[in-house]
Amino acid sequence: xxxxxxxxxxxxxxxxxxxxxxxxxxxxxxxxxxxxxxxxxxxxxxxxxxxxxxxxxxxxxxxxxxxxxxxxxxxxxxxxxxxxxxxxxxxxxxxxxxxxxxxxxxxxxxxxxxxxxxxxxxxxxxxxxxxxxxxxxxxxxxxxxxxxxxxxxxxxxxxxxxxxxxxxxxxxxxxxxxxxxxxxxxxxxxxxxxxxxxxxxxxxxxxxxxxxxxxxxxxxxxxxxxxxxxxxxxxxxxxxxxxxxxxxxxxxxxxxxxxxxxxxxxxxxxxxxxxxxxxxxxxxxxxxxxxxxxxxxxxxxxxxxxxxxxxxxxxxxxxxxxxxxxxxxxxxxxxxxxxxxxxxxxxxxxxxxxxxxxxxxxxxxxxxxxxxxxxxxxxxxxxxxxxxxxxxxxxxxxxxxxxxxxxxxxxxxxxxxxxxxxxxxxxxxxxxxxxxxxxxxxxxxxxxxxxxxxxxxxxxxxxxxxxxxxxxxxxxxxxxxxxxxxxxxxxxxxxxxxxxxxxxxxxxxxxxxxxxxxxxxxxxxxxxxxxxxxxxxxxxxxxxxxxxxxxxxxxxxxxxxxxxxxxxxxxxxxxxxxxxxxxxxxxxxxxxxxxxxxxxxxxxxx
Amino acid sequence: xxxxxxxxxxxxxxxxxxxxxxxxxxxxxxxxxxxxxxxxxxxxxxxxxxxxxxxxxxxxxxxxxxxxxxxxxxxxxxxxxxxxxxxxxxxxxxxxxxxxxxxxxxxxxxxxxxxxxxxxxxxxxxxxxxxxxx
Numbered sequence: 001x002x003x004x005x006x007x008x009x010x011x012x013x014x015x016x017x018x019x020x021x022x023x024x025x026x027x028x029x030x031x032x033x034x035x036x037x038x039x040x041x042x043x044x045x046x047x048x049x050x051x052x053x054x055x056x057x058x059x060x061x062x063x064x065x066x067x068x069x070x071x072x073x074x075x076x077x078x079x080x081x082x083x084x085x086x087x088x089x090x091x092x093x094x095x096x097x098x099x100x101x102x103x104x105x106x107x108x109x110x111x112x113x114x115x116x117x118x119x120x121x122x123x124x125x126x127x128x129x130x131x132x133x134x135x136x137x138x139x140x141x142x143x144x145x146x147x148x149x150x151x152x153x154x155x156x157x158x159x160x161x162x163x164x165x166x167x168x169x170x171x172x173x174x175x176x177x178x179x180x181x182x183x184x185x186x187x188x189x190x191x192x193x194x195x196x197x198x199x200x201x202x203x204x205x206x207x208x209x210x211x212x213x214x215x216x217x218x219x220x221x222x223x224x225x226x227x228x229x230x231x232x233x234x235x236x237x238x239x240x241x242x243x244x245x246x247x248x249x250x251x252x253x254x255x256x257x258x259x260x261x262x263x264x265x266x267x268x269x270x271x272x273x274x275x276x277x278x279x280x281x282x283x284x285x286x287x288x289x290x291x292x293x294x295x296x297x298x299x300x301x302x303x304x305x306x307x308x309x310x311x312x313x314x315x316x317x318x319x320x321x322x323x324x325x326x327x328x329x330x331x332x333x334x335x336x337x338x339x340x341x342x343x344x345x346x347x348x349x350x351x352x353x354x355x356x357x358x359x360x361x362x363x364x365x366x367x368x369x370x371x372x373x374x375x376x377x378x379x380x381x382x383x384x385x386x387x388x389x390x391x392x393x394x395x396x397x398x399x400x401x402x403x404x405x406x407x408x409x410x411x412x413x414x415x416x417x418x419x420x421x422x423x424x425x426x427x428x429x430x431x432x433x434x435x436x437x438x439x440x441x442x443x444x445x446x447x448x449x450x451x452x453x454x455x456x457x458x459x460x461x462x463x464x465x466x467x468x469x470x471x472x473x474x475x476x477x478x479x480x481x482x483x484x485x486x487x488x489x490x491x492x493x494x495x496x497x498x499x500x501x502x503x504x505x506x507x508x509x510x511x512x513x514x515x516x517x518x519x520x521x522x523x524x525x526x527x528x529x530x531x532x533x534x535x536x537x538x539x540x541x542x543x544x545x546x547x548x549x550x551x552x553x554x555x556x557x558x559x560x561x562x563x564x565x566x567x568x569x570x571x572x573x574x575x576x577x578x579x580x581x582x583x584x585x586x587x588x589x590x591x592x593x594x595x596x597x598x599x600x601x602x603x604x605x606x
Numbered sequence: 607x608x609x610x611x612x613x614x615x616x617x618x619x620x621x622x623x624x625x626x627x628x629x630x631x632x633x634x635x636x637x638x639x640x641x642x643x644x645x646x647x648x649x650x651x652x653x654x655x656x657x658x659x660x661x662x663x664x665x666x667x668x669x670x671x672x673x674x675x676x677x678x679x680x681x682x683x684x685x686x687x688x689x690x691x692x693x694x695x696x697x698x699x700x701x702x703x704x705x706x707x708x709x710x711x712x713x714x715x716x717x718x719x720x721x722x723x724x725x726x727x728x729x730x731x732x733x734x735x736x737x738x739x740x
Contacts, residue, residue, distance in 0.1 A: 071625045207711045209634030283652040287620040292733030294618035298652045
């Protein structure tokens with residue numbers, strides 16, 4: 001048994017109401033590390049191809065990384081892996097806080113859930129023991145209330161809870177799982193998969209330990225990395241100073257801040273939602289377990305109609321997609337909306353996109369007050385905006401259509417709305433417009449879970465760095481190299497906000513486990529994992545046409561700012577994609593070749 | 607006599623103090639076994655802070671113990687728990703106004719800071735200098 005892992009998996013069969021414990025497959029752990037890679041391996045082996053994501057047969061996996069629970073900096077996140085009801089593709093969704101470390105302390109590296117409970121239940125994991133408990137009185141409750149009631153019932157405030165809100169119960173396809181109040185497995189609808197299984201929450205408490213071969217040597221290594229990299233590297237400075245709101249101004253200056261449903265990349269009221277605005281309402285900073293940076297901004301709105309709203313956030317993606325993208329310039333309104341989404345259990349990124357999409361439909365006359373339940377759903381209308389999370393979570397009026405995600409909503413609404421539904425594989429775009437940072441078009445297109453900025457944040461070296469953001473040369477290499485590196489990072493699991501390189505990933509994993517894992521081996525592991533998630537998607541029927549470029553990004557030039565006049569031309573996009581597939585050793589349809597899979601030690605069965 | 611000071615506004619809740627404390631006390635990373643513990647009052651209040659023995663002069667914990675399991679180490683001048691004497695009665699817990707002593711969740715015996723032989727590891731690791739020596 002290697003150190004750092006606790007070596008056990010909790011299996012839960014909700015249909016039969018049974019739990020069991022089995023050893024973690026250490027051969028797989030050596031090949032896929034943990035987190036994303038190891039979770040993807042279990043999903044690949046156990047998911048029956050092309051089933052409905054809401055079928056009881058869908059597999060829901062919560063996986064930690066080997067470093068969770070140790071002093072290794074920024075390693076608290078756990079990942080939820082499943083087949084996404086939002087995209088139909090592979091889904092990995094990460095959440096910080098304290099839940100993942102507590103799971104390790106409770107004696108499990110992972111939980112694998114299947115089946116469907118006959119009535120609402122929650123799972124209680126206490127020091128190696130698991131129990132399926134009645135959740136009848138919790139059904140219908142929001143996430144904060146659920147967390148409070150479970151802690152009360154179990155009589156221990158140190159219990160960590162991951163739960164769904166009403167949206168997950170109502171199978172809203174982008175429902176999140178909330179843990180530690182403000183931390184979400186946000187994207188892709190893992191919360192709806194929980195809802196489909198009648199699983200309201202998972203509560204965990206542990207007093208066991210996580211071991212490493214030489215604990216003093218390991219702590220010294222962590223202290224060295226914290227002092228000389230985490231807190232010293234200029235790449236992490238923004239996290240420490242302001243957290244994610246620091247990026248708002250950078251994006252606006254680069255002309256890539258999504259505004260008015262991606263109709264512009266510049267927001268005239270940017271000063272009302274930027275880092276300086278956040279500082280005015282900041283109460284204190286909050287970190288996840290083992291993170292010395294503390295990106296979390298606990299804010300309190302002190303005056304105006306939303307006075308008294310306290311939340312950890314809002315973060316960049318919420319400020320942009322639910323702020324500038326909806327032309328909402330009131331920070332108090334965004335904070336209140338953010339809290340509503342957290343409690344109802346919906347992803348603020350997708351919800352912001354959907355509201356902006358619906359606002360454009362409304363302004364173009366494609367939908368009317370008859371559809372919106374009487375709301376005057378124009379851009380910037382705070383009253384209408386504030387009612388939308390509830391309409392969506394409870395599937396009322398237009399909310400029922402939007403609850404399916406923008407891709408399905410646009411098909412249903414029709415009348416040309418498909419042309420401004422901005423997504424890849426059904427997952428709505430994040431807050432960086434590729435028209436002013438062309439590599440992001442490729443990053444969103446090739447991301448395994450649909451349009452995601454966390455699989456290759458190439459905008460950092462492009463629009464915010466030294467590379468020309470309007471040319472395609474070298475971008476396929478930039479994106480594929482970053483994807484491999486992030487695949488390792490997401491498997492270790494190290495938080496995306498710590499710009500860790502291969503050398504420190506190698507030192508941490510080797511010292512924690514007693515294995516000797518070189519930088520070169522980590523690069524190979526990254527590529528292996530990226531090919532594995534691709535295999536899952538190919539098996540689910542995704543090919544080249546699904547690695548797509550939204551019509552708005554291809555056809556509507558940005559009207560102002562640094563990227564004024566630019567689109568991502570289809571021929572440029574296809575050129576990058578060709579180059580990318582070639583670099584990856586995939587065929588023209590984006591399928592990994594037999595030779596590539598053999599080289600990576602992956603089974604060739606599709 | 608050195609004491610611990612806790613600057614409560616600075617804490618970010620990273621709990622690195624718990625991790626290094628448990629490493630020394632039990633040889634692995636195990637927050638539940640640490641002599642320092644971090645609590646948050648969210649979502650009602652934005653309070654996050656570590657609790658631990660600050661090594662006060664009044665030592666009400668010692669005075670409250672019915673079996674004299676909290677003893678003064680004559681060499682260091684520190685009041686420490688003699689686990690072989692502790693009966694888990696818990697009388698010391700409410701006696702301490704700083705919430706600096708508790709019954710450990712695992713063995714239910716009283717646990718409090720012993721100052722790491724003069725160089726507390728929590729002070730050393732705390733990235734925000736929340737825990738300091740005065």
